[in-house]
Amino acid sequence: MLTDPFGRRIDYLRLSVTDRCNLRCVYCLPAQGVAGSASEELLSDKEIVRLVGVAASLGINKLRVTGGEPLARPGIVNLLGAIAATPGLTDISLSTNGVLLSKLAEDLRRAGLTRVNVSLDTLRAERFPAIARRRGLEVVMRGIRAALDAGFSPVKINVVVMNGINSDEIPDFVSLTHRLPVHVRFIELMPIGETGFFNARRWLPLREIQARCGPLEPLSPAEQPLGFGPAVYFKSPAGLGSVGFISALSCNFCGRCNRLRLTAKGRLLPCLASEAGLNLRESLRAGAGDAEIAALLRQVVAMKPERHQMAPEGGGVRESFMCSLGG
Numbered sequence: 001m002l003t004d005p006f007g008r009r010i011d012y013l014r015l016s017v018t019d020r021c022n023l024r025c026v027y028c029l030p031a032q033g034v035a036g037s038a039s040e041e042l043l044s045d046k047e048i049v050r051l052v053g054v055a056a057s058l059g060i061n062k063l064r065v066t067g068g069e070p071l072a073r074p075g076i077v078n079l080l081g082a083i084a085a086t087p088g089l090t091d092i093s094l095s096t097n098g099v100l101l102s103k104l105a106e107d108l109r110r111a112g113l114t115r116v117n118v119s120l121d122t123l124r125a126e127r128f129p130a131i132a133r134r135r136g137l138e139v140v141m142r143g144i145r146a147a148l149d150a151g152f153s154p155v156k157i158n159v160v161v162m163n164g165i166n167s168d169e170i171p172d173f174v175s176l177t178h179r180l181p182v183h184v185r186f187i188e189l190m191p192i193g194e195t196g197f198f199n200a201r202r203w204l205p206l207r208e209i210q211a212r213c214g215p216l217e218p219l220s221p222a223e224q225p226l227g228f229g230p231a232v233y234f235k236s237p238a239g240l241g242s243v244g245f246i247s248a249l250s251c252n253f254c255g256r257c258n259r260l261r262l263t264a265k266g267r268l269l270p271c272l273a274s275e276a277g278l279n280l281r282e283s284l285r286a287g288a289g290d291a292e293i294a295a296l297l298r299q300v301v302a303m304k305p306e307r308h309q310m311a312p313e314g315g316g317v318r319e320s321f322m323c324s325l326g327g
């Protein structure tokens with residue numbers, strides 16, 4: 001079992017499988033994108049599966065595959081199948097922008113993926129390219145339907161709320177839970193990324209987001225969608241799904257943090273907002289045994305800070321792209 005210096009049990013790994021993305025969301029990447037790493041710089045499938053095995057032997061039982069855009073990694077379905085076969089893992093989920101999901105949903109389900117989160121910041125076709133700098137609303141909506149048809153449950157939709165950019169769509173996203181059995185999660189914008197996009201005017205606090213949702217009812221624990229992160233859920237009276245909130249700045253949830261992050265290049269990070277971490281790729285390629293890798297994992301757990309220092313005024317800005325951190 002892994003326990004950090006503040007007594008938090010660490011049992012969740014966010015695993016980035018690529019630092020490339022097929023969208024260029026304004027809060028995440030610059031318009032020209034960033035140079036993705038050469039394939040030999042990325043962990044190979046074999047290296048990923050080995051690291052996941054060592055992590056699982058230490059008590060990591062939940063894993064989320066992320067990126068960059070994970071579905072853009074060649075061979076992602078086979079990689080997920082190999083990860084899913086790791087003894088000790090009880091939950092394997094995926095974060096995607098949904099662009100490639102309609103083609104892959106069935107195969108991902110068969111490979112052993114249990115849950116899918118789709119990032120979607122607008123329901124308006126004309127606005128989608130203004131936020132993602134690419135067209136794609138229709139194909140993402142097809143992806144969400146394909147995920148539901150393939151039997152994924154829950155399917156969550158992550159909406160980063162940007163004041164004055166998509167904040168007028170909060171009620172529309174709540175209405176989406178009336179039409180589809182999806183779980184919409186509103187995420188406070190965070191001061192992460194070298195885009196310079198974050199500022200106090202674009203940040204909408206949790207209480208404002210909630211006020212714009214209209215009436216919401218608390219959900220009993222039995223009705224909560226399965227998940228192991230910081231979201232707090234409610235239900236709109238006519239909802240088939242639920243409405244959740246993730247507010248890193250308004251309501252610091254670091255006290256409940258249970259996670260580590262592994263970047264696509266093999267750097268293990270104790271916290272999204274901290275510079276600390278260790279490069280496991282070098283050790284793997286230098287022939288380290290499982291016991292040595294396990295010791296490195298424990299070292300990173302010991303580096304976990306008590307809490308992040310990000311603030312709405314722009315304090316604690318993490319100057320590194322989310323797609324290379326593994327968002």
Ligand code: SAM
Nearest residue numbers: 028067068069095096097119158189190322327
């Ligand atoms: N491509 C995948 C996706 O779209 O879900 C995985 C990677 S993406 C970086 C992971 C999540 O990070 C997305 O939901 C994205 O909206 C969120 N994200 C990126 N930058 C953010 C920021 N500055 N504040 C809040 N959320 C952010």
